[in-house]
Amino acid sequence: MRTRLTYAGLGVLSTLVGVAAGHLVASLTTPSSSPVLAVGSAVVGLVPTPLAEWAIAQFGTHDKTVLVGSVLVGVLLLAAVAGLLARRRFAYGAGLLVVLVAIPAAAALTRRSAGIGDVLPSLVAGAAGVAALAWLTGARPAPATGDEGDAPTRRGVLVAAGALALSAAAMGGAGRWITAYRTRTTRVDIPAAADAAAPTSGSLDERVPGISPFRTPTDRFYRIDTRLSLPVVHLDDWTLTIDGDVEREVRLSFDDLAAMPLIERDILLTCVSNEVGGSYVGAARWRGVRLTDVLAEAGIGATGADQILSTDLDGMTISTPLELATDGRDAMIAIGMNGRSLPQEHGFPARMIVPGLYGFISACKWISRMTLTTYAEQDAYWTQRGWATDAPIKTSSRIDTPPSFATMQPGRTVIGGVAWAPHRGGVQRVEVRIDGGGWQPARLGPAGGNDYWRQWYLPWTAESGEHSLAVRAVDGQGVVQSPARVAPFPDGASGFHEISVIVA
Numbered sequence: 383m384r385t386r387l388t389y390a391g392l393g394v395l396s397t398l399v400g401v402a403a404g405h406l407v408a409s410l411t412t413p414s415s416s417p418v419l420a421v422g423s424a425v426v427g428l429v430p431t432p433l434a435e436w437a438i439a440q441f442g443t444h445d446k447t448v449l450v451g452s453v454l455v456g457v458l459l460l461a462a463v464a465g466l467l468a469r470r471r472f473a474y475g476a477g478l479l480v481v482l483v484a485i486p487a488a489a490a491l492t493r494r495s496a497g498i499g500d501v502l503p504s505l506v507a508g509a510a511g512v513a514a515l516a517w518l519t520g521a522r523p524a525p526a527t528g529d530e531g532d533a534p535t536r537r538g539v540l541v542a543a544g545a546l547a548l549s550a551a552a553m554g555g556a557g558r559w560i561t562a563y564r565t566r567t568t569r570v571d572i573p574a575a576a577d578a579a580a581p582t583s584g585s586l587d588e589r590v591p592g593i594s595p596f597r598t599p600t601d602r603f604y605r606i607d608t609r610l611s612l613p614v615v616h617l618d619d620w621t622l623t624i625d626g627d628v629e630r631e632v633r634l635s636f637d638d639l640a641a642m643p644l645i646e647r648d649i650l651l652t653c654v655s656n657e658v659g660g661s662y663v664g665a666a667r668w669r670g671v672r673l674t675d676v677l678a679e680a681g682i683g684a685t686g687a688d689q690i691l692s693t694d695l696d697g698m699t700i701s702t703p704l705e706l707a708t709d710g711r712d713a714m715i716a717i718g719m720n721g722r723s724l725p726q727e728h729g730f731p732a733r734m735i736v737p738g739l740y741g742f743i744s745a746c747k748w749i750s751r752m753t754l755t756t757y758a759e760q761d762a763y764w765t766q767r768g769w770a771t772d773a774p775i776k777t778s779s780r781i782d783t784p785p786s787f788a789t790m791q792p793g794r795t796v797i798g799g800v801a802w803a804p805h806r807g808g809v810q811r812v813e814v815r816i817d818g819g820g821w822q823p824a825r826l827g828p829a830g831g832n833d834y835w836r837q838w839y840l841p842w843t844a845e846s847g848e849h850s851l852a853v854r855a856v857d858g859q860g861v862v863q864s865p866a867r868v869a870p871f872p873d874g875a876s877g878f879h880e881i882s883v884i885v886a
């Protein structure tokens with residue numbers, strides 16, 4: 383007589399076989415419809431804003447790993463229960479597995495762009511899981527009888543379990559590999575900008591060790607989005623539609639876009655979820671078509687719209703205030719980042735970039751549609767979750783070096799970091815306060831323009847003891863950044879970045 387523990391284990395193994403088979407099928411069709419990812423995505427969409435905020439604060443950019451891990455643990459617990467049920471009666475255990483796969487199937491279907499094909503991975507997962515359970519428990523999964531067959535020998539179960547574990551590992555591994563291959567970054571050539579960015583020199587990258595580089599390397603640029611897997615993009619099929627309250631609906635191919643006059647600009651991008659001193663901020667050189675040129679293709683002369691509702695390849699929506707995006711600033715549909723085409727993580731083949739606005743109301747990645755509409759008529763993803771619709775980037779500054787809570791040697795050293803006041807004339811001045819004393823002017827790195835950040839540093843002779851260091855920035859109009867400590871929700875954090883260090 384086999385023990386409960388054995389049956390629980392058989393339930394878990396059968397479910398892993400199902401999950402792996404589903405993952406493999408999804409990798410060949412739509413990677414995001416893989417059962418665990420589909421449930422995870424549905425959870426992402428359903429969690430209330432405070433809980434999402436908490437998760438981001440706790441786990442940072444690992445929040446997705448934690449989420450997918452939690453879903454998997456939950457699934458495997460239920461799988462163990464299914465195994466226990468199968469010990470009493472095969473049909474009970476199989477029934478629970480079927481209920482389990484109905485969840486990802488339903489989750490995959492709730493996505494806006496979902497087709498019936500997105501359910502396939504869950505169906506395969508269910509079938510494979512039930513078949514594995516039947517084999518392992520020696521049951522015939524005939525619906526009419528549903529009773530246990532002749533109990534297989536111990537050796538037979540071990541062999542079957544070994545074979546299934548190997549095939550689960552192989553299917554899961556193959557699924558991962560195929561997904562990674564199909565969503566890999568492919569570089570395409572993009573024409574040079576007709577209107578290039580001004581050259582800059584004299585960065586503090588070498589002079590101040592530990593400072594954020596003047597230009598954030600693409601592979602170190604923060605990534606924030608609601609996706610658990612990257613989209614599979616076929617460049618030849620990709621189009622950008624402009625519709626809604628326009629004179630004529632238009633559809634542009636990638637080649638259409640790339641053939642328009644391109645501009646290249648240095649623009650800072652940051653996330654509204656960024657805490658004071660946080661790392662969700664980057665500065666890159668973007669190349670693309672002026673947003674107003676793209677909109678002009680559709681004609682928006684007498685539009686009654688007040689928002690551009692951007693939709694990505696999966697139906698995720700981002701709203702952008704029309705007036706701000708078209709007020710003369712260098713807003714663009716970007717197809718290039720730091721001299722190359724966009725990487726998959728940052729929105730290949732095209733995304734919106736609007737200087738001075740937080741990413742969640744401006745920077746739609748994997749953009750496929752821009753609809754001219756009103757806030758009264760249509761809500762975007764974050765708006766539905768209570769975030770602001772109008773959210774200019776707040777003037778901020780950060781101490782990069784020394785790191786918070788550093789223990790350092792007494793003597794001459796340098797305090798350094800970055801500050802930004804995008805579309806507020808850039809950073810005019812940065813000031814540092816040591817141990818609550820007066821604000822001392824820091825030395826500035828090169829001016830990167832109105833929409834970029836600025837490196838700064840202050841030489842410091844550190845004496846033994848514990849010290850507190852604070853920084854504040856002054857924008858191009860002479861306005862000092864707000865000292866008020868405000869949390870990111872709903873329109874961005876404020877307050878001075880202040881750290882403690884120990885000199886010993």
Ligand SMILES: Nc1nc2c(c(=O)[nH]1)N[C@H]1C(S)=C(S)[C@@H](COP(=O)(O)O)O[C@H]1N2
Binds near residue numbers: 605607742
């Ligand atoms: N399609 C899509 N675009 C998106 C998002 C998203 O979840 N989906 N997140 C936005 C948010 S909140 C930010 S801060 C920026 C981040 O861009 P990055 O990942 O390239 O740094 O992308 C924006 N564009």
Ligand SMILES: [Mo]
Binds near residue numbers: 652653740
């Ligand atoms: Mo964001």
